[in-house]
Amino acid sequence: MSQLGQVAGILGKLNNEYQTTTPKKLKLIDAYLVYVLLTGIVQFAYCLLVGTFPFNSFLSGFISTVGCFILGASLRIQLNKANQSTFNVSPERAFADFVFAHVILHLVVVNFIG
Amino acid sequence: MAAKVTTNQSSIKDDSELTANDPELQTNVSSKKRLSSSSNMLATSSLISPTGLTSLISFIVLTCAYISGFMSRLFSVIRFESIIHEFDPWFNYRSTAYMTENGFYNFLNWFDELAWYPLGRIVGGTIYPGLMVTSGVIHWFLHMINIPIHIREICVFLAPFFSGLTALATYLFTKELWSRRAGLFAAAFIAIAPGYSSRSVAGSYDNEGIAIFALMFTYFLWIRSVKTGSVFWSSCTALSYFYMVSAWGGYVFIINLIPVHVFVLIVLRRYSLRLYVSYSIFYILGLILSMQIPFVGFQPVRTSEHMLAAGVFALLQAYAFIDYLYTKIPRAADIKQLFFGLIMIVGLIVFAAVVVLTYAGYIAPWSGRFYSLWDTNYAKIHIPIIASVSEHQPTTWTSFFFDLHLLICLFPVGAWFCIKELTDERVFIVLYAVFASYFAGVMIRLMLTLTPCVCVLAAIALSKTLDYYADTETSDMSTSPVVPTNDGDGDDTESDKNNRNLYDKAGKPKPIPGRRGTPGTNPEAEEDTSIVSSNIKTVVVICIAMMLMLFAVHCTWVTSNAYSSPSIVLASYNNDGSRYIIDDFREAYYWLRKNTPERARVMSWWDYGYQIAGMGNRTVLVDNNTWNNSHIALVGKAMSSNETEAYKIMTMLDVDYVLVIFGGMIGYSGDDINKFLWMVRIAEGEHPKDIREQDYFTENGEFRVDRTGSPVLLNCLMYKLCYYRFGELQTDFRSPPGFDRTRHVEIGNKNFDLQHVEEAYTTEHWIVRIYKVKKLANRLQAKNALRQVQRRKSIYSTTKKVAGQARKQGVILNKPQIKKGTKISKRKT
Numbered sequence: 044m045s046q047l048g049q050v051a052g053i054l055g056k057l058n059n060e061y062q063t064t065t066p067k068k069l070k071l072i073d074a075y076l077v078y079v080l081l082t083g084i085v086q087f088a089y090c091l092l093v094g095t096f097p098f099n100s101f102l103s104g105f106i107s108t109v110g111c112f113i114l115g116a117s118l119r120i121q122l123n124k125a126n127q128s129t130f131n132v133s134p135e136r137a138f139a140d141f142v143f144a145h146v147i148l149h150l151v152v153v154n155f156i157g
Numbered sequence: 158m159a160a161k162v163t164t165n166q167s168s169i170k171d172d173s174e175l176t177a178n179d180p181e182l183q184t185n186v187s188s189k190k191r192l193s194s195s196s197n198m199l200a201t202s203s204l205i206s207p208t209g210l211t212s213l214i215s216f217i218v219l220t221c222a223y224i225s226g227f228m229s230r231l232f233s234v235i236r237f238e239s240i241i242h243e244f245d246p247w248f249n250y251r252s253t254a255y256m257t258e259n260g261f262y263n264f265l266n267w268f269d270e271l272a273w274y275p276l277g278r279i280v281g282g283t284i285y286p287g288l289m290v291t292s293g294v295i296h297w298f299l300h301m302i303n304i305p306i307h308i309r310e311i312c313v314f315l316a317p318f319f320s321g322l323t324a325l326a327t328y329l330f331t332k333e334l335w336s337r338r339a340g341l342f343a344a345a346f347i348a349i350a351p352g353y354s355s356r357s358v359a360g361s362y363d364n365e366g367i368a369i370f371a372l373m374f375t376y377f378l379w380i381r382s383v384k385t386g387s388v389f390w391s392s393c394t395a396l397s398y399f400y401m402v403s404a405w406g407g408y409v410f411i412i413n414l415i416p417v418h419v420f421v422l423i424v425l426r427r428y429s430l431r432l433y434v435s436y437s438i439f440y441i442l443g444l445i446l447s448m449q450i451p452f453v454g455f456q457p458v459r460t461s462e463h464m465l466a467a468g469v470f471a472l473l474q475a476y477a478f479i480d481y482l483y484t485k486i487p488r489a490a491d492i493k494q495l496f497f498g499l500i501m502i503v504g505l506i507v508f509a510a511v512v513v514l515t516y517a518g519y520i521a522p523w524s525g526r527f528y529s530l531w532d533t534n535y536a537k538i539h540i541p542i543i544a545s546v547s548e549h550q551p552t553t554w555t556s557f558f559f560d561l562h563l564l565i566c567l568f569p570v571g572a573w574f575c576i577k578e579l580t581d582e583r584v585f586i587v588l589y590a591v592f593a594s595y596f597a598g599v600m601i602r603l604m605l606t607l608t609p610c611v612c613v614l615a616a617i618a619l620s621k622t623l624d625y626y627a628d629t630e631t632s633d634m635s636t637s638p639v640v641p642t643n644d645g646d647g648d649d650t651e652s653d654k655n656n657r658n659l660y661d662k663a664g665k666p667k668p669i670p671g672r673r674g675t676p677g678t679n680p681e682a683e684e685d686t687s688i689v690s691s692n693i694k695t696v697v698v699i700c701i702a703m704m705l706m707l708f709a710v711h712c713t714w715v716t717s718n719a720y721s722s723p724s725i726v727l728a729s730y731n732n733d734g735s736r737y738i739i740d741d742f743r744e745a746y747y748w749l750r751k752n753t754p755e756r757a758r759v760m761s762w763w764d765y766g767y768q769i770a771g772m773g774n775r776t777v778l779v780d781n782n783t784w785n786n787s788h789i790a791l792v793g794k795a796m797s798s799n800e801t802e803a804y805k806i807m808t809m810l811d812v813d814y815v816l817v818i819f820g821g822m823i824g825y826s827g828d829d830i831n832k833f834l835w836m837v838r839i840a841e842g843e844h845p846k847d848i849r850e851q852d853y854f855t856e857n858g859e860f861r862v863d864r865t866g867s868p869v870l871l872n873c874l875m876y877k878l879c880y881y882r883f884g885e886l887q888t889d890f891r892s893p894p895g896f897d898r899t900r901h902v903e904i905g906n907k908n909f910d911l912q913h914v915e916e917a918y919t920t921e922h923w924i925v926r927i928y929k930v931k932k933l934a935n936r937l938q939a940k941n942a943l944r945q946v947q948r949r950k951s952i953y954s955t956t957k958k959v960a961g962q963a964r965k966q967g968v969i970l971n972k973p974q975i976k977k978g979t980k981i982s983k984r985k986t
Contacts, residue, residue: 053486060485098455099448106445113437116477117388120430125484129430130386140388144438147392151445 083108223321226348232721247771287404316366342616352560352608368405386431395442571614745925749773790843
């Protein structure tokens, strides 16, 4: 029971710290990431229920969500001031790279969706 | 001094390029001052700035590497002509020609009726199109700017062209790993190393020619993205990986080595956010890009070979998430335990999931080609076709030295240096070395993947050695206190530079600032290094230079003698040294092209399928693609059975012509009789009741074609087709007629006749023999050879002999009695 209490306490602390310390820009990106995650889960559940018939379409859509999630997470990491020492990219450069990768991703997704 | 420093701020920024982008070095301002001070002296003494000189030398060395790599691959073009070599390149050439004539979409959807006679081949879905597309693009571009080069020339010279680009990619890769100087060495090594040039001579138009370039370029981009953590470089890595997937089936090596690198970095506690960003983006973009190639299809999510990448991806996501949470929580010791426990659990879950899915059938197990790398006996028992290819045999010790000469000796030294001064990217090269060494030991063909790694590590070893020994100026400094430098590679600068400025001799050429370096990691050694005087250092440098010259000579010799044969044109040398060309293959294929009906089907062993289809333009039954083992086994059975049985198979397969290669007249050892046992084994695999390998050996277990050979062998179709009329031929007055020069025996079954085939064409040196399959005879041969005529009994002779009645001469027997006045009675007979 104390374990559960401990875990609950940790989660509460996490939540508190998250709400207070993260800047608004990063929270926006986090909301976007949650949305993309939900889309991915919905697609996967649909595939499990209905079957994989146009497998390339399913793969294309699912990988699109995973790709958007990864790219959003990378953007968040690069914009985070705390990580300034590991990456030395300006926010504009980070966003430009984000757009570049997205262009490639969506071109391939549209080609693969069939 | 200070004034000079401030005026040289720009050169400081340029000089940072020289020290391999190492961020820690930029904080070492004091060393920069010394760098700039001496470089300033150079700047004022000559017109060329040190960075300019460095760039110029790099450019010149790389250009020389490109040119020498290109030139050393041109031996066969100079000696013979610009022709496509061997077997596989003929198919690639035919596909490329098809693409340039019919356009890209028709090429992707091409169904080839000329191959695998009754079945055909879906070319678009069973090849890696990168090679053809590359040649096609170059062809289109050149024609667009009105340089009309024929597609054959582009195909022949594509591999040497790309070998120069491989040298560039290796330079960039090594520059990321170590330093620019090591990069130049690596570029020079890979340009001429026989291990690589063996598969990329002019005329060898095969996937490996461009695949090694794509491999090194992908690895360079991967290392770049791990070092910077940039999304841009990761996306470029994914695009280069896409090019590699389109080029060669060996892309599996990349998609397994990079996850192993990530996993080992995690295990070594070197996880960083840069790693997360670079691997995640590379994996996702690379995954969906690789599935665009029709031949690869859905394999990246369905086969075991790709599961390691997916597993590491999942593990990395979990690790990053837990690491993020960990940063949010104030530090606590037990949380750390929880953290690692969680990671282990996630890893185990991922692994278990992959195993369960494999057993459930959702994920295909390792395919035969890759499983045989792990279990080397597997192919010999289960897939004899894979085992029969000569390139798939295990590597001998001598071939390591033959293909790599000096580099294989320097290779462990370089690996040791990388381990000693370990960074994230050097973990990669060490892993590459370990795995490539294993694979090169398993199969000769995979020496090719070992060669770039060996070149890089040997270059590192040599560069580090020469950093010390080629620097003959700091040798007489002894007492200056050592400033321990904090960078790992040989690019350090020393407090000795201070003394150097005082001791400079007038007129002595300054070394390039980048090349200055002494091993700064070991303070005790500093005092010892003063013992080695500049004379000894010069001697060592001269010895190393001589070894490198020997290396260059060896590489050129090996490329010229061993790897430049076009195999479609043979050359032998007469007693006076003049060259004698044996062009039988092309003679035979051209005869086929001109003298047979257009839809004729040719049966031969699968080695020659691509050449017959490419040069003869006729339909073949089996070719080098070897995708249908049963079909090949049928052909093998036809070749191994006696003529009547073989005729049944040939009529079933609807064959018009049979082609065999026979080397007995001139001593050519690559002929079908030498390959015959593989035909038997492959046929036995599918038809074990009809064909038994033991039948073809003598009682002692030898394979002989002379009188002591087994009768099954002496009567099989292959034997008869090869040795038809050979018994009449006496090649040399010292040997009996029918003496096989390849097997060095007199053949056992001579002067036989062929029943169901007839000889159509035999080339000048009897190397290629073509037979036409006769249709069924109209009339079956009667049982009795002579006609028996049924005669009626003659009235003048009786079969009965009247007892006792003597046959007197002149007596007429049974003379009719004539009674005057009565009618003659009717004859009773």
